[in-house]
Amino acid sequence: xxxxxxxxxxxxxxxxxxxxxxxxxxxxxxxxxxxxxxxxxxxxxxxxxxxxxxxxxxxxxxxxxxxxxxxxxxxxxxxxxxxxxxxxxxxxxxxxxxxxxxxxxxxxxxxxxxxxxxxxxxxxxxxxxxxxxxxxxxxxxxxxxxxxxxxxxxxxxxxxxxxxxxxxxxxxxxxxxxxxxxxxxxxxxxxxxxxxxxxxxxxxxxxxxxxxxxxxxxxxxxxxxxxxxxxxxxxxxxxxxxxxxxxxxxxxxxxxxxxxxxxxxxxxxxxxxxxxxxxxxxxxxxxxxxxxxxxxxxxxxxxxxxxxxxxxxxxxxxxxxxxxxxxxxxxxxxxxxxxxxxxxxxxxxxxxxxxxxxxxxxxxxxxxxxxxxxxxxxxxxxxxxxxxxxxxxxxxxxxxxxxxxxxxxxxxxxxxxxxxx
Amino acid sequence: xxxxxxxxxxxxxxxxxxxxxxxxxxxxxxxxxxxxxxxxxxxxxxxxxxxxxxxxxxxxxxxxxxxxxxxxxxxxxxxxxxxxxxxxxxxxxxxxxxxxxxxxxxxxxxxxxxxxxxxxxxxxxxxxxxxxxxxxxxxxxxxxxxxxxxxxxxxxxxxxxxxxxxxxxxxxxxxxxxxxxxxxxxxxxxxxxx
Numbered sequence: 169x170x171x172x173x174x175x176x177x178x179x180x181x182x183x184x185x186x187x188x189x190x191x192x193x194x195x196x197x198x199x200x201x202x203x204x205x206x207x208x209x210x211x212x213x214x215x216x217x218x219x220x221x222x223x224x225x226x227x228x229x230x231x232x233x234x235x236x237x238x239x240x241x242x243x244x245x246x247x248x249x250x251x252x253x254x255x256x257x258x259x260x261x262x263x264x265x266x267x268x269x270x271x272x273x274x275x276x277x278x279x280x281x282x283x284x285x286x287x288x289x290x291x292x293x294x295x296x297x298x299x300x301x302x303x304x305x306x307x308x309x310x311x312x313x314x315x316x317x318x319x320x321x322x323x324x325x326x327x328x329x330x331x332x333x334x335x336x337x338x339x340x341x342x343x344x345x346x347x348x349x350x351x352x353x354x355x356x357x358x359x360x361x362x363x364x365x366x367x368x369x370x371x372x373x374x375x376x377x378x379x380x381x382x383x384x385x386x387x388x389x390x391x392x393x394x395x396x397x398x399x400x401x402x403x404x405x406x407x408x409x410x411x412x413x414x415x416x417x418x419x420x421x422x423x424x425x426x427x428x429x430x431x432x433x434x435x436x437x438x439x440x441x442x443x444x445x446x447x448x449x450x451x452x453x454x455x456x457x458x459x460x461x462x463x464x465x466x467x468x469x470x471x472x473x474x475x476x477x478x479x480x481x482x483x484x485x486x487x488x489x490x491x492x493x494x495x496x497x498x499x500x501x502x503x504x505x506x507x508x509x510x511x512x513x514x515x516x517x518x519x520x521x522x523x524x525x526x527x528x529x530x531x532x533x534x535x536x537x538x539x540x541x542x543x544x545x546x547x548x549x550x551x552x553x554x555x556x557x558x559x560x561x562x563x564x565x566x567x568x569x570x571x572x573x574x575x576x577x578x579x580x581x582x583x584x585x586x587x588x589x
Numbered sequence: 590x591x592x593x594x595x596x597x598x599x600x601x602x603x604x605x606x607x608x609x610x611x612x613x614x615x616x617x618x619x620x621x622x623x624x625x626x627x628x629x630x631x632x633x634x635x636x637x638x639x640x641x642x643x644x645x646x647x648x649x650x651x652x653x654x655x656x657x658x659x660x661x662x663x664x665x666x667x668x669x670x671x672x673x674x675x676x677x678x679x680x681x682x683x684x685x686x687x688x689x690x691x692x693x694x695x696x697x698x699x700x701x702x703x704x705x706x707x708x709x710x711x712x713x714x715x716x717x718x719x720x721x722x723x724x725x726x727x728x729x730x731x732x733x734x735x736x737x738x739x740x741x742x743x744x745x746x747x748x749x750x751x752x753x754x755x756x757x758x759x760x761x762x763x764x765x766x767x768x769x770x771x772x773x774x775x776x777x778x779x780x781x782x783x
Contacts, residue, residue, distance in 0.1 A: 332750075353750070356715055371750065396722060396746055399715045412715065414746060418677060418726030420719035443719040459716065466716060491675075493713035507713070514713075536713060580714050 205315070206259035207232035215272045217295050218304045219265035222274070224340055225308030225322035226263065228570065230546070230563040232315070235259050250282040261285070261315050274307050276314045286314040301343055302587060309586065321543035321586065327357045327366055328559060328581040330574065334368055337559075339541065339583075341572040347379070358400045358409075359584040366582070367400035367409055376400050376411055378427060390425040391433035397423075399446045403473070404453045410436065412445035422447050422458055424473075436475035448496045448504075449473065457481055457495040457504055466491035468506050468519070482506065482519045482526060492517075494537050498544045499585070505529075505538040505547055516549050518564065529562060539583040548572070548581050662779040663772070665689050666702070669753075670728065672766040675712070677723035679731050687728060690770065691735035696782035699775030703743040704728045707769065709762035710749040721746030728768045743773060 209223040227234045235257045253262045262277040271292035278285040290307045293299045305322035312320030324339045327347060334347040334354045348354045348368065357368035360378070367378045367389065374396035377386040389400065389409050399412040407428035414420045420443045426432040437444040442462035449456055453473060460469045463480075467489075470481035481504065482492060490509025497504050502521060507514040514536040516529040529535075533553035540547055541561070551560045559572040559581055572578075668690075670683040679687065694700050706725030708717035725744040733739055754761035 355718070355750070371747075374745075396718065398718055412719065414719055414722035416726065416744070417730070418723040420722060443716065443723065445719050446713065446715050459713070466712070491712065493716055509711075512711075514711075 204231060204233045205261060206235050206257065207261040207263065207315070208235045208237045208253055208257050208259045210262055210264045211237060212264050212266050214267040215265045218272050218292065221301060221304040221340070222265055222308045222311070225305055225320060226311060228322065228340060229312045229320040230566050230568055231312060232261070248277055250277065250279055254279040263311060274311060276311055301338060305338065318543065319586065321541040321546055323587050324542050324584045325587065326539070326548055326559065326572070326581045326583050327359060328574070329354060329357070329579045330576040335574070337572060337574065344574060347381070356399050356580045358402055358582050360402050361404055361406045361585055363584050363587045367402065369398040369400065376409065378409070389427055390430055391423055401447045401449055403449050404451055410447040410449065410456060412447070415439070419443065420445050434475065436471065437478070446494055450497045451499055451501045457497055459493050459495065466493060468492050468495045468504065483524065496539055498540050499542055500544040502544070505540060507536040507538060516547065529564065537580050539581050541583055542586045548583055550579055550581065658781055659779045662693055662781065663776065666693050666772065667770050669767045669769055671763060672724055674766065675720070677720060677727050679727050687731050688735065691732050691737055692782040693779065694732070694737050694741065696780045697775060701741045701743070701773040701775055703745060703771050703773050705769045706746045707751060707765055707767050708749050709765040710752070710757070711762065714749060718746050718748035721748045724768050
C-alpha cells in the first residue's frame with residue numbers, strides 16, 4: 169500500500185478530519201478489482217433525497233461493495249453503532265447523510281477503527297432547484313475521495329446528440345435536458361475544460377459554435393464560418409479548438425483556432441487526398457491524436473499540437489485489422505480509447521500509451537464513440553445492444569456496465585470534467 | 590404487317606411516348622355541312638371557331654409535352670448515384686447519368702445545383718461526414734471535367750444523418766451510399782439539350 173499519496177488529501181478539505189493519523193495508512197489503498205471494501209449507507213431520516221442520490225453515486229463509482237442496511241443501526245442523536253454495522257454487514261465503511269442547516273452533513277465512518285473518518289457539512293440549494301443534484305454529486309465525490317484517495321466522477325455531465333439536438337445528462341442518468349434549440353440540427357460536440365462551455369457543429373451551416381451554457385450565447389470558432397467543419401476538441405487550457413474541415417476536392421483536414429484571441433486559424437494536416445479528422449488533445453496539451461486513412465485504412469495517428477511529427481499511434485495488422493475511429497485521450501494521459509471494427513462491428517478498445525498494448529473492452533452488438541469520465545476509469549459509449557443506439561457506461565477496472573436511460577436514440581457523447589460549483 | 594411499317598409505327602409511338610418535339614398534326618377533317626347555305630359569314634364564323642379550337646388544343650398539347658419534357662429533365666437532373674462501401678469514386682455505369690446532368694446544365698446556363706454526399710451508418714459518425722464530402726466532391730469534379738463551372742455546383746455532406754433507407758442490412762446500406770442532386774436555382778422552363 170502506497171503511503172506517498174497521503175499528501176494529496178492532507179490540506180485539501182474544509183471538512184473536519186479527526187483521524188488524520190489513521191489516514192496516513194488508509195489513503196494509499198491501491199484499488200484491487202474484486203476486493204472492494206464493503207460500504208453501507210445508513211438509512212437515516214430527514215435527508216432521503218440527498219441520501220438516495222449520494223448512495224447511487226457511491227454505487228456507480230464501482231469502488232465499493234454496496235451493502236443494503238435495514239433500519240435499526242444508527243442511533244439518531246446517540247452514538248453511532250459501530251459494532252452493529254461491522255458485524256451485521258461485514259462492511260468497512262458506513263456513510264450517514266443527515267439534515268443540517270442549509271443542507272446536509274455527510275459523515276464517513278471507519279468501521280474497523282470505530283471512528284468518524286471524515287465529515288463535512290454541505291450547503292444545498294432547495295431540493296428540485298437547479299444545482300441541487302450537482303451539489304449532492306460533489307459531496308458523493310468527496311466521500312469517495314475520503315474512502316479511497318481518489319475523487320468520484322459523479323459531479324459531471326455528458327452531452328450527446330439525439331434526433332438532431334444536443335442534450336446533457338448527469339453521470340447518473342438523471343436530469344436529461346436540451347442544450348441546443350429546436351429547429352437547428354447539431355452534430356458532434358465537445359466540453360470545454362472549464363465545464364462552462366461546449367463547442368458543437370451546426371449541420372446546416374457547417375460552422376462550429378462555442379456556447380456559454382449559463383446564458384446560451386453562441387459564437388463561431390474562427391475559420392468555421394464557411395465550408396463544413398466538425399469534430400471539435402478543446403485544448404486542455406481551453407484556449408484552442410481543433411477541428412476537422414472538409415475541403416473542396418474532397419479531402420478533410422485538421423485545423424486549429426485560438427478562440428481566446430479569436431484568431432490564428434492554422435492548418436495542422438496537409439492538403440492531400442486523405443481524410444484526417446476527429447482530433448483529441450493529450451492532457452498536457454502537447455499532442456493531438458486523430459483519425460487518418462492516409463495509408464489506406466482509417467487508423468489512429470498522433471501529431472504535435474503544432475501539426476509536426478505525424479505518426480501512427482495505435483498499431484494495427486495491415487490487411488486484417490478493421491478500421492479505427494474516434495480516439496479520446498484519458499484525463500491522466502495513460503490511455504487512448506477508440507473504436508475499431510472487429511468482424512464488421514465496431515467495438516471499444518483501449519490503447520496503453522506506455523506499454524503500446526491494445527485491449528478490447530466490448531464484444532456485444534455495435535459499440536462506438538467512447539468518451540472518458542473525469543476519473544479516467546469509466547467510459548461512456550454508444551451501444552445498440554438493446555436494439556437501438558443508447559449511452560452506456562463501463563468501468564474499465566471491474567467491467568461493470570450500466571445503461572444511461574436516455575429516451576431517444578443517443579449518439580456521439582462527450583463527457584465533461586468534474587463540474588465545480 | 591410489313592417490317593418497315595412496324596418500324597414506322599414504333600418510331601411514331603416512341604416519339605409520342607418521349608413527348609419529343611411536337612410535329613404538327615394533320616388537321617382534323619372539316620365537318621361537312623350537310624345543308625347548303627347562302628350565309629357565307631356564318632360558315633366563316635364556324636370555320637374560325639374550329640380553327641381557334643384546334644389552335645387551343647394544339648397549344649395545350651405543346652404545353653403538356655413541354656411539361657413532360659421538363660419533368661423528364663428534372664428527373665434526370667436529380668437522379669441519385671450510388672457508391673461502393675468506403676469508396677468515393679464514381680461508378681462506371683453512373684457516368685452516363687452524370688453525362689446527362691452535364692448536358693442539361695450546358696443547355697440551361699442559369700441552372701445551379703447542390704450535390705449532397707451521404708454514407709451508410711458503418712464507420713464513425715464523423716468519418717461519414719468526411720466520406721460524404723468526398724462523394725459529393727467526386728461528382729462535382731466529374732461535372733467540372735465536362736465543362737460545368739465550379740460556381741454552379743454547391744457541395745455539402747450529410748454523412749449518415751439523412752438515410753434513404755432505415756435498415757441495417759446490405760440493401761439499405763447500398764441505398765444510403767449515394768449522392769443526391771437538387772436544383773438551387775434556374776430550374777424553371779428547362780430547355781432540352783440538343
